[in-house]
Amino acid sequence: MERIFNWGIYPTIDAECTTLNAVDKIAAYVRTTDAFIPRGNGRCYGDSALQPKIFSTLALNKFLSFDTVNGIIKTEAGVLLSEILEVIVPKGFFLPVTPGTKFITMGGAVASNIHGKNHHKDGAISQYIECFDLMVESGEILRCSRTENTEHFINTIGGMGLTGVVLTVTLHLKKIETSFIKQKAVKAKNIHAILDYFEQYQHYTYSVAWIDCLSKGDSLGRSILMLGEHATPSDLQAQQAKQPLQLHSAKQIDVPFMFPAFALNELSIKAFNFLYYNKQRQQEINNVVHYNPYFYPLDILTNWNRIYGKNGFTQYQFAIPFENGREGLIKILTKIADSGCGSFLAVLKTFGKGDAFSSPLSFPIEGYTLALDFKVSPKVFALLDELDKVVLDYGGRLYLTKDARMTSATFHQSYGTAFLHSTKFQSLQSNRLTI
Amino acid sequence: MGTLLLLGSNADVGQACAYRFAKEGYNILLAARTIDDYQKKLASDIAIRHNVKVENVRFDALQTAEHKAFYETLSIAPDVVVSVFGYLGNHEKGLADFEEAQLIIDSNFTGNVSILGIIANAMEAKKQGSIVCVSSVAGERGRKSNYLYGASKAALTAFLSGLRGRMFASNVHVATVIPGFIKTKMVADLPPTPKPITASAEQVAEAIWKAFSKKKDVVYVLPVWWLIMFIIKSIPEALFKKTNL
Numbered sequence: 001m002e003r004i005f006n007w008g009i010y011p012t013i014d015a016e017c018t019t020l021n022a023v024d025k026i027a028a029y030v031r032t033t034d035a036f037i038p039r040g041n042g043r044c045y046g047d048s049a050l051q052p053k054i055f056s057t058l059a060l061n062k063f064l065s066f067d068t069v070n071g072i073i074k075t076e077a078g079v080l081l082s083e084i085l086e087v088i089v090p091k092g093f094f095l096p097v098t099p100g101t102k103f104i105t106m107g108g109a110v111a112s113n114i115h116g117k118n119h120h121k122d123g124a125i126s127q128y129i130e131c132f133d134l135m136v137e138s139g140e141i142l143r144c145s146r147t148e149n150t151e152h153f154i155n156t157i158g159g160m161g162l163t164g165v166v167l168t169v170t171l172h173l174k175k176i177e178t179s180f181i182k183q184k185a186v187k188a189k190n191i192h193a194i195l196d197y198f199e200q201y202q203h204y205t206y207s208v209a210w211i212d213c214l215s216k217g218d219s220l221g222r223s224i225l226m227l228g229e230h231a232t233p234s235d236l237q238a239q240q241a242k243q244p245l246q247l248h249s250a251k252q253i254d255v256p257f258m259f260p261a262f263a264l265n266e267l268s269i270k271a272f273n274f275l276y277y278n279k280q281r282q283q284e285i286n287n288v289v290h291y292n293p294y295f296y297p298l299d300i301l302t303n304w305n306r307i308y309g310k311n312g313f314t315q316y317q318f319a320i321p322f323e324n325g326r327e328g329l330i331k332i333l334t335k336i337a338d339s340g341c342g343s344f345l346a347v348l349k350t351f352g353k354g355d356a357f358s359s360p361l362s363f364p365i366e367g368y369t370l371a372l373d374f375k376v377s378p379k380v381f382a383l384l385d386e387l388d389k390v391v392l393d394y395g396g397r398l399y400l401t402k403d404a405r406m407t408s409a410t411f412h413q414s415y416g417t418a419f420l421h422s423t424k425f426q427s428l429q430s431n432r433l434t435i
Numbered sequence: 436m437g438t439l440l441l442l443g444s445n446a447d448v449g450q451a452c453a454y455r456f457a458k459e460g461y462n463i464l465l466a467a468r469t470i471d472d473y474q475k476k477l478a479s480d481i482a483i484r485h486n487v488k489v490e491n492v493r494f495d496a497l498q499t500a501e502h503k504a505f506y507e508t509l510s511i512a513p514d515v516v517v518s519v520f521g522y523l524g525n526h527e528k529g530l531a532d533f534e535e536a537q538l539i540i541d542s543n544f545t546g547n548v549s550i551l552g553i554i555a556n557a558m559e560a561k562k563q564g565s566i567v568c569v570s571s572v573a574g575e576r577g578r579k580s581n582y583l584y585g586a587s588k589a590a591l592t593a594f595l596s597g598l599r600g601r602m603f604a605s606n607v608h609v610a611t612v613i614p615g616f617i618k619t620k621m622v623a624d625l626p627p628t629p630k631p632i633t634a635s636a637e638q639v640a641e642a643i644w645k646a647f648s649k650k651k652d653v654v655y656v657l658p659v660w661w662l663i664m665f666i667i668k669s670i671p672e673a674l675f676k677k678t679n680l
């Protein structure tokens with residue numbers, strides 16, 4: 001038995017965690033275990049990867065093939081995106097879709113149907129999955145693709161581990177000329193300005209806005225929009241051009257366990273947001289930065305989740321359709337600003353069209369998506385219940401991989417259709433939400 | 436770049452060692468008794484992560500009659516050979532049953548004498564090459580609790596020391612790497628050993644890489660083991676026989 005929790009350190013559970021790498025042993029485990037959930041690197045925030053019995057995929061850590069001509073990589077499911085970058089970047093390839101941390105597994109990427117800052121243009125990871133091997137309830141291994149075992153293929157992408165254990169993943173990569181990003185940062189004085197900018201700059205491959213959640217009135221939703229394109233060799237400064245396909249460094253800074261809870265009171269967040277917003281004196285900045293600070297600004301702090309203290313935090317990420325979305329965002333931002341429950345990070349992105357090859361549990365729907373971090377407290381949970389109502393009113397939904405608290409009713413109202421799966425695979429979350 | 440022949444790629448230490456050499460750009464021949472699914476994945480993983488060539492080859496330390504053919508049919512003559520295969524065995528069983536005792540002796544000693552003998556002859560003729568072999572502190576003094584294993588490793592250590600002397604004139608480097616306790620599959624079922632004197636497979640691999648790259652003769656994986664064995668070896672036999680080691 002070990003105390004297990006995911007990135008939000010909330011909730012926690014005593015679980016029996018089994019780590020295996022031989023396929024026959026995994027099959028025996030699957031056949032003989034009544035109820036368990038697969039777990040990758042525990043970078044979901046809440047209880048998606050928690051159960052009294054957990055199968056860890058981290059020993060499934062082998063690269064299986066890399067076609068450097070067509071840019072197709074096949075790995076076991078426990079390989080981390082950070083490891084994949086180490087292999088593919090020097091060969092001129094990049095992940096077609098990447099989340100805000102590189103420390104997630106391939107299996108986790110599939111199970112959450114992850115999205116990046118390019119969803120409005122390139123869609124979710126589902127678009128780039130060639131195939132995967134899935135171990136189902138019987139211990140049998142099914143090769144799933146758009147043409148083989150199609151139903152399993154669809155249900156597993158975004159299926160939150162409820163369809164079986166993904167053993168291997170074959171992924172199409174993106175060709176790059178350099179490992180740098182040509183970045184444009186634009187200041188927006190309020191929510192209207194930022195949403196207009198999103199529209200104006202929608203042709204950019206990458207876009208994301210950092211929102212200051214504490215400003216009110218005319219400044220409600222003041223933010224910085226960060227746009228990006230993969231840089232070409234001619235974009236690079238002399239120093240960068242020496243190593244155009246430079247890798248991220250392995251250097252990490254450790255956050256001591258556990259950061260005192262008072263460090264994150266409203267005042268310190270205000271100061272942080274003020275600094276962040278004012279760091280940028282000009283209206284617009286254009287520069288070329290490495291992919292690591294661009295995509296993974298927080299990865300350098302090994303355990304930044306500890307800054308919220310030992311009771312943990314939760315991330316509230318919702319998506320709402322563009323239609324009336326502006327109004328919905330204003331309502332939500334107002335409620336948050338009024339509550340005084342500051343969110344350290346508030347990240348706004350846009351989603352393009354949903355995709356045909358992902359499960360009914362998959363998150364992205366065309367519209368806006370906002371992600372906010374809150375330190376766990378009764379007051380915060382009351383606020384989030386309020387926000388749920390607004391999200392539902394505007395036809396939105398919450399991201400399961402971030403969730404630890406929504407009600408079953410909220411889930412069923414927003415995701416609608418029933419999701420049939422073997423009871424062998426269940427998580428605290430699927431039980432809570434009666435999925 | 437050079438090629439490493441890794442004898443014993445089923446062992447954790449062997450695998451760690453293959454990654455260590457691949458990191459330096461060496462192509463790797465992974466030798467194991469059976470080439471199972473895992474060995475194949477290991478090969479692709481090392482090859483892709485480190486951008487080197489990796490091949491699986493079948494090698495059975497106990498089938499000494501096949502060793503010559505094994506070596507001669509390798510796709511390329513290796514520049515470095517690292518031997519980590521071995522068998523801890525069941526000491527109690529070995530006392531009652533000679534077959535077990537022989538398995539211990541042959542796996543740790545006879546197998547190495549055979550394959551390293553063949554390789555040494557080939558390297559001697561070319562006047563170049565390196566052989567690194569993992570022995571054990573258990574071979575420094577026979578203890579009543581595991582002297583079958585200890586004796587086989589003592590013989591191996593003596594063999595390597597003699598081989599080193601013979602090869603010196605031919606510019607062939609022979610290194611003996613002596614780990615103490617190792618945290619690997621071999622001892623996973625035994626009670627845990629004290630942490631400060633237990634090395635990880637990666638630490639042993641690092642010691643092997645150092646022994647090779649710095650042309651060392653004898654390397655203790657954790658230096659404290661040199662001291663421990665120095666003390667153990669200096670205990671007079673009259674006293675030592677009464678100990679419970």
Ligand SMILES: Cc1cc2nc3c(=O)[nH]c(=O)nc-3n(C[C@H](O)[C@H](O)[C@H](O)COP(=O)(O)OP(=O)(O)OC[C@H]3O[C@@H](n4cnc5c(N)ncnc54)[C@H](O)[C@@H]3O)c2cc1C
Pocket residue numbers: 006007037038039040041042043044045048049057077078098099100101103104105106107108109111112113114115116117159160161162164165166167298401402427
């Ligand atoms: C700092 C940070 C930023 C993030 N940014 C984004 C973002 O921008 N976009 C985004 O989409 N997500 C984002 N995430 C969320 C993260 O990408 C997902 O939660 C991802 O699924 C985590 O992968 P993991 O390997 O850690 O899986 P875990 O957290 O261990 O598991 C997540 C889910 O995947 C399932 N699972 C894992 N492995 C397997 C397998 N082999 N077979 C079957 N099911 C499996 C689990 O059962 C669970 O339901 C972010 C997370 C963090 C911490």
